Amino acid sequence: MGPVAGRGAGRRPRRRGGRRGAVARGRRGRRRQLHGRRGCPAGPHGGAHREAGRRACARGPVLDGGARGPGRRAGRPATRPYDERVSQYSSVLNLPLRHAGKVRELYDITVDGVPRILMVATDNISAYDFVLETPIPDKGAVLTQLSLWWFDQLADLVDNHVVSTDVPAAVAGRATIVEALDMIEVECVARGYLTGSGWVEYQASRTVCGVPLPEGLRDGDRLPEPIFTPAIKAPLGEHDENVDYATVAGIHGEELASRLRDLTLRIYSRAADIAADRGIILADTKFEFGRRADGTIVLADEVLTPDSSRFWDAQAWRPGESLPSYDKQYVRDWLTRESGWDKASDTPPPALPADVVAATRDRYLDAYRLLTGREFQPA
Numbered sequence: 001m002g003p004v005a006g007r008g009a010g011r012r013p014r015r016r017g018g019r020r021g022a023v024a025r026g027r028r029g030r031r032r033q034l035h036g037r038r039g040c041p042a043g044p045h046g047g048a049h050r051e052a053g054r055r056a057c058a059r060g061p062v063l064d065g066g067a068r069g070p071g072r073r074a075g076r077p078a079t080r081p082y083d084e085r086v087s088q089y090s091s092v093l094n095l096p097l098r099h100a101g102k103v104r105e106l107y108d109i110t111v112d113g114v115p116r117i118l119m120v121a122t123d124n125i126s127a128y129d130f131v132l133e134t135p136i137p138d139k140g141a142v143l144t145q146l147s148l149w150w151f152d153q154l155a156d157l158v159d160n161h162v163v164s165t166d167v168p169a170a171v172a173g174r175a176t177i178v179e180a181l182d183m184i185e186v187e188c189v190a191r192g193y194l195t196g197s198g199w200v201e202y203q204a205s206r207t208v209c210g211v212p213l214p215e216g217l218r219d220g221d222r223l224p225e226p227i228f229t230p231a232i233k234a235p236l237g238e239h240d241e242n243v244d245y246a247t248v249a250g251i252h253g254e255e256l257a258s259r260l261r262d263l264t265l266r267i268y269s270r271a272a273d274i275a276a277d278r279g280i281i282l283a284d285t286k287f288e289f290g291r292r293a294d295g296t297i298v299l300a301d302e303v304l305t306p307d308s309s310r311f312w313d314a315q316a317w318r319p320g321e322s323l324p325s326y327d328k329q330y331v332r333d334w335l336t337r338e339s340g341w342d343k344a345s346d347t348p349p350p351a352l353p354a355d356v357v358a359a360t361r362d363r364y365l366d367a368y369r370l371l372t373g374r375e376f377q378p379a
Helices: 021-035 139-153 196-205 245-252 254-276 327-338 354-372
Strands: 095-102 104-111 114-121 162-164 175-180 188-193 222-228 278-292 298-301 310-312
Touching: 114 139, 139 175, 139 354, 188 254, 222 254, 222 327, 245 254, 254 278, 254 298, 278 354, 327 354
Parallel strands: none
Antiparallel strands: 095 104, 104 114, 114 175, 162 175, 188 222, 188 278, 278 298, 278 310
């Protein structure tokens, strides 16, 4: 497939930032490979796929410190390097390893003569751009199975990249076979509530990604309406950044930017309503999209998981005070408030104690149970 649409010479705005060392090289290298660009193998795929090389989009919502959404930090090596040298499943799968990322491993696989990607979710957890030494048992399987459930709920709104769940036994329950797509290099973040990096920006400018917001909002307040707050991947050696809609339109064209914004907000609204019926607030989330050869836009990566979203307990929600969550914010809070670790340093975070691991696992399982209405069953 050809390069991502709209990525012409001179079209990307110049960004600030310094070199990011091995972390940046690992991310960028994977991205080039998966996008099939600059002489890389055919069969581009970023996103979920890009997630392997980053926080899972550390830049958006959940995203302020680890896998997924706007606002991620850059410039430090991960506790556990995430590149092709690190793989938990390659020895048992006997498949070509496309990339080993922070949370996911991607393998080339052929199904009925068609090149596909086997996407495996590990139990790794990342925070503040570090892959922590301590995994969360069953986390990868929870993310995979919850994503599959959400894809079913959204099937009438948008196609998704899942081809099959008939995967090798070694990764049953935590892997899917997905399409190789031409990924659109925009992280599509939807926010229905003000928090995280959005809250930080709001305090300084009363805007989030160029969207003006009313005075007097508190951390955790519901926004007048959901907003689209995209982020884009910067060139090698520079910081990723949150951007406004006009920047996305300048890179990818008004038509595609409008479609991405509309899809993002439609999916968010559907998911927020589903979550609300189950006593959960979907504060914000991140989506990634790709295109088939015929131009069809497809929802890719993981979707609406505790890694890519902020889920709050609706009954305990207190704007400006308490925001109990069913996501990995619990781990971030422990690292910054109780562990004694200084996130501004280059020192890797400490290992998670057993009680924090157990409590984090419980939050992922609670999110799965409350949303799907069924207990999680390990494969």
